[in-house]
Amino acid sequence: MEHNGVMSNNRCWKDISSREGRAMPAIVSYIENKKNVPGFPYVILADHLPGTTECSQLLQEASADGRSVVLALNAHHNIPGKDCWDLLGMGILDIIEYEQETELIDFIESVYQRKKSINDILDSGLVKDNLVGESPCWKNFLAEIVEAALYSTASILLIGESGTGKELISRLVHTIDKRPDKKKLIIVDCTTIVPELSGSELFGHERGSYTSAIQSREGAMALANGGTLFLDEVGELPLTLQAELLRILQEGTYKKVGS
Numbered sequence: 001m002e003h004n005g006v007m008s009n010n011r012c013w014k015d016i017s018s019r020e021g022r023a024m025p026a027i028v029s030y031i032e033n034k035k036n037v038p039g040f041p042y043v044i045l046a047d048h049l050p051g052t053t054e055c056s057q058l059l060q061e062a063s064a065d066g067r068s069v070v071l072a073l074n075a076h077h078n079i080p081g082k083d084c085w086d087l088l089g090m091g092i093l094d095i096i097e098y099e100q101e102t103e104l105i106d107f108i109e110s111v112y113q114r115k116k117s118i119n120d121i122l123d124s125g126l127v128k129d130n131l132v133g134e135s136p137c138w139k140n141f142l143a144e145i146v147e148a149a150l151y152s153t154a155s156i157l158l159i160g161e162s163g164t165g166k167e168l169i170s171r172l173v174h175t176i177d178k179r180p181d182k183k184k185l186i187i188v189d190c191t192t193i194v195p196e197l198s199g200s201e202l203f204g205h206e207r208g209s210y211t212s213a214i215q216s217r218e219g220a221m222a223l224a225n226g227g228t229l230f231l232d233e234v235g236e237l238p239l240t241l242q243a244e245l246l247r248i249l250q251e252g253t254y255k256k257v258g259s
Contacts, residue, residue: 030105039115041068041093043108052090059091068093070111072104118146121176130168149173155249170230183227188220190236198241205257221254 034040042062055069062069069092084095094111098104121127122142131142148156149172156173158166167187174185193201204219220229234242248254 030108034108034112037112039067039119040112041070041108041115044069044071052086055087055090055092063091068111068115070108071095072108073097114147114151117150118143121146121150126175127172131165131172145169145173146176149176150178167230167232170228174228174230177228179226181226183225184223185228185230186220186224187230187232190231190233193237195238198237199244199257202241202245203254203256206259216256219256221248 042058042065044058058069071087071092071094073095087095094107096104096107098107122139127142127146133139133142145156148154158169160166170187171185174182188201190198199205200217200219202219203221204217207214207216220231231237231245234245237245244254
């Protein structure tokens with residue numbers, strides 16, 4: 001496929017190596033061997049940053065084949081940051097500026113292996129036996145969750161009505177977390193916590209921090225340290241405690257009540 005200087009690997013690549021005098025034999029050979037592999041991304045070699053119409057066409061074709069799109073430009077291009085964000089917002093998986101052929105090949109291979117790892121989990125019994133759904137929206141959501149669990153240490157916010165499977169998703173995230181020293185999953189139902197004791201439940205307390213605190217106690221944060229903490233219905237917690245949780249997510253530290 002070609003759109004005004006934009007070429008993708010769902011067509012013959014024989015003429016790419018001579019485009020504008022730029023020799024790219026290693027890239028051509030690599031992609032020619034890989035282009036029919038399921039899940040291998042459409043790699044777009046571009047002479048310029050594609051416009052929205054071009055990108056829409058590329059994304060439509062890629063989506064029909066269940067593939068992602070990677071845009072590759074030589075490093076001599078100066079790409080405005082806003083234009084990059086616009087294209088990423090449309091659905092381009094990534095944009096890479098490269099100087100050496102090996103640089104681009106390594107990047108494409110990492111994208112493919114990442115997508116393959118995600119798809120392997122999505123096709124496994126771990127997902128198919130527990131999380132049933134066929135809509136494109138549902139499948140995209142599961143792919144995002146699996147990718148976050150495999151490749152990110154960021155916290156995840158799950159929004160949905162009661163009974164839509166938030167706890168199942170939290171169990172999936174915990175199960176596929178690959179930390180070698182992973183600890184257990186701790187689930188806290190925030191609707192059952194007495195407001196006055198919510199700080200103690202989450203952060204623990206020191207002896208004597210309040211009238212009935214006759215001994216020190218660890219909270220859910222400590223119990224889940226090194227594992228996964230799922231706070232169900234977190235919106236039911238007092239607003240002051242929600243603010244404290246936000247600080248913990250930002251800073252990664254907390255204090256016991258009374259410490």
